Amino acid sequence: MTDTMTIAEFNDAGFDAFLASRHEPEWMLAERRQAWSQFSDMQWPGRRDEEWMRTDIRLFKLQQYHLVLDPPDAMPSEITPLLDSDITLGGHIHTVDGNCVSSTIADHLTQQGVVFGSLDDLTAEHADRFQTMLLKSAYNSQADRFAALHSSCWSGGQFLFVPRGVHVTEPLHVLSALTDGAADLGHTLVVLEDGASATLLAETASEQEDGGGLHCGGVELVVGDGASLRYVNLQNWGSKVWHFAQQKAVLGRDANLQWTSAAIGSRLAKVNQHVILAGEGANTQVNGVLFTQGSQHLSYHTLQHHQAAHCHSDFLYKSALQDKSHTVWRGMIRVDKGAQRTDGYQRNDNLLLSHHARADSIPGLEILADDVRCTHGSTSGMVDEELIYYAMCRGFTRKEASRLIVTGFFQQIFDRITIDSVRDALALAIARRVRDYE
Amino acid sequence: MSTEFQHAIAVNELADPGTMMIEIDERLVVLVHVEGEFFCIDDVCTHDNGPLSEGELQGCQLICPRHGAKFDVRTGQAMTFPAILATTAHEVKVDDGNVYVKINDE
Numbered sequence: 152m153t154d155t156m157t158i159a160e161f162n163d164a165g166f167d168a169f170l171a172s173r174h175e176p177e178w179m180l181a182e183r184r185q186a187w188s189q190f191s192d193m194q195w196p197g198r199r200d201e202e203w204m205r206t207d208i209r210l211f212k213l214q215q216y217h218l219v220l221d222p223p224d225a226m227p228s229e230i231t232p233l234l235d236s237d238i239t240l241g242g243h244i245h246t247v248d249g250n251c252v253s254s255t256i257a258d259h260l261t262q263q264g265v266v267f268g269s270l271d272d273l274t275a276e277h278a279d280r281f282q283t284m285l286l287k288s289a290y291n292s293q294a295d296r297f298a299a300l301h302s303s304c305w306s307g308g309q310f311l312f313v314p315r316g317v318h319v320t321e322p323l324h325v326l327s328a329l330t331d332g333a334a335d336l337g338h339t340l341v342v343l344e345d346g347a348s349a350t351l352l353a354e355t356a357s358e359q360e361d362g363g364g365l366h367c368g369g370v371e372l373v374v375g376d377g378a379s380l381r382y383v384n385l386q387n388w389g390s391k392v393w394h395f396a397q398q399k400a401v402l403g404r405d406a407n408l409q410w411t412s413a414a415i416g417s418r419l420a421k422v423n424q425h426v427i428l429a430g431e432g433a434n435t436q437v438n439g440v441l442f443t444q445g446s447q448h449l450s451y452h453t454l455q456h457h458q459a460a461h462c463h464s465d466f467l468y469k470s471a472l473q474d475k476s477h478t479v480w481r482g483m484i485r486v487d488k489g490a491q492r493t494d495g496y497q498r499n500d501n502l503l504l505s506h507h508a509r510a511d512s513i514p515g516l517e518i519l520a521d522d523v524r525c526t527h528g529s530t531s532g533m534v535d536e537e538l539i540y541y542a543m544c545r546g547f548t549r550k551e552a553s554r555l556i557v558t559g560f561f562q563q564i565f566d567r568i569t570i571d572s573v574r575d576a577l578a579l580a581i582a583r584r585v586r587d588y589e
Numbered sequence: 590m591s592t593e594f595q596h597a598i599a600v601n602e603l604a605d606p607g608t609m610m611i612e613i614d615e616r617l618v619v620l621v622h623v624e625g626e627f628f629c630i631d632d633v634c635t636h637d638n639g640p641l642s643e644g645e646l647q648g649c650q651l652i653c654p655r656h657g658a659k660f661d662v663r664t665g666q667a668m669t670f671p672a673i674l675a676t677t678a679h680e681v682k683v684d685d686g687n688v689y690v691k692i693n694d695e
Contacts, residue, residue, distance in 0.1 A: 198639075198640055204637065204638070204639075204655075205637060205638050207617070207633075207638065207640075209617055210612065210615055210617065477638075511637075
């Protein structure tokens with residue numbers, strides 16, 4: 152490996168070349184080296200780990216992917232974002248293979264102290280903030296080997312900082328793209344100070360619809376006292392991409408978080424999504440939309456952790472599966488001893504569009520307080536053939552009838568999404584994928 | 590995805606009786622050598638995705654190491670609870686000392 156290399160493989164030489172390409176303070180490089188050492192000492196998660204029992208990664212071969220050290224100048228023309236149509240943005244960030252290729256923020260936001268840009272570009276200016284917050288606020292670098300890999304090799308990524316009391320009314324948009332065979336280890340750090348508010352729309356895409364690659368990402372959302380964040384995450388990678396992510400939010404007193412998480416892409420996804428309600432009166436609503444086809448496997452593990460009293464959490468995940476695809480949803484409401492008057496809800500509904508699809512749904516409760524209301528539910532079933540027949544009697548084709556039923560299934564979630572462009576984009580993306588119900 | 594026979598192993602690489610996990614066409618399957626014949630099924634228990642290749646072979650039945658579901662290696666049929674659905678069986682042929690597998694991608 153030499154300085155002229157434009158890609159770096161995931162080995163010691165490649166890691167050294169990656170570090171040499173970075174222009175970072177010594178403390179950050181030291182943290183990367185420590186994480187790489189941990190990564191090197193760890194094993195991939197095994198099938199005996201409860202979280203991985205239903206998710207088979209034996210065919211995942213890290214050596215097939217590489218870090219891109221010499222990024223392209225612009226977003227590939229084949230990639231079109233879905234979430235930003237017909238809305239006025241306050242700024243955007245575009246990355247390709249974990250490298251920022253374009254970044255903007257409106258002047259009036261900058262004047263109010265809002266920071267929005269690539270982590271790479273902002274490292275020098277915000278070193279103090281990064282040293283105390285990055286990968287420390289809401290990320291566990293030692294959770295597993297993927298987390299250690301992410302902590303050692305993250306690049307590009309996004310940083311959003313909204314100062315106390317500032318309201319960012321225009322949504323901010325992030326598009327992360329991947330070319331065939333490349334790796335994206337992007338990290339998102341969002342910090343809303345007390346009383347601030349913002350909306351962040353993040354989506355992913357591959358240069359080719361059947362493109363391969365690796366995403367090993369992390370999301371940290373820090374929502375201060377009384378702050379309010381709307382965060383939308385659309386995973387739309389190519390059909391051969393491996394997607395691993397640890398996503399976590401920490402909410403302060405009376406903070407609000409509406410988190411919409413949609414997944415329609417990738418070959419296999421394993422996502423841990425945690426919301427920590429750390430301040431009294433915090434409130435979160437999580438909307439999950441999964442649509443799978445082919446032999447896709449999407450595994451979502453959610454945690455709503457009530458650490459403080461008088462908090463409210465509401466998780467609703469809906470999945471529609473066709474062909475031989477497989478989803479795993481494992482949700483947990485954890486209520487600490489002092490988190491009295493908690494109101495927690497979680498639900499997972501699965502619509503099977505094929506006799507060969509499979510949905511594993513495992514809701515759970517761990518409650519140590521004695522004055523709470525926590526409920527959960529799960530449904531799984533196939534489309535009622537009578538509904539198809541009813542629609543076809545009224546002139547719809549079988550495919551149109553299937554689309555109608557799938558759209559109706561997701562309507563409960565679409566109704567909860569308060570951003571029109573997001574609701575429309577998700578509905579369209581899913582409707583395009585629905586084939587005849589088998 | 591190829592649907593042609595592909596070379597898996599040499600006959601003498603797998604004892605009789607014996608099992609071996611192999612990868613063909615980005616798919617993990619279990620090759621089984623029993624009573625002089627070779628068979629091949631997906632390395633997936635249809636109950637909860639357990640790895641059948643880590644299970645015990647009893648005659649022509651492979652037992653999932655997680656919950657004891659049994660599968661007939663000749664057909665992939667589930668023979669006992671908790672599995673109720675067959676795992677996919679693949680066509681196998683032996684030619685000139687080598688074992689070939691044709692992936693069933695139906």
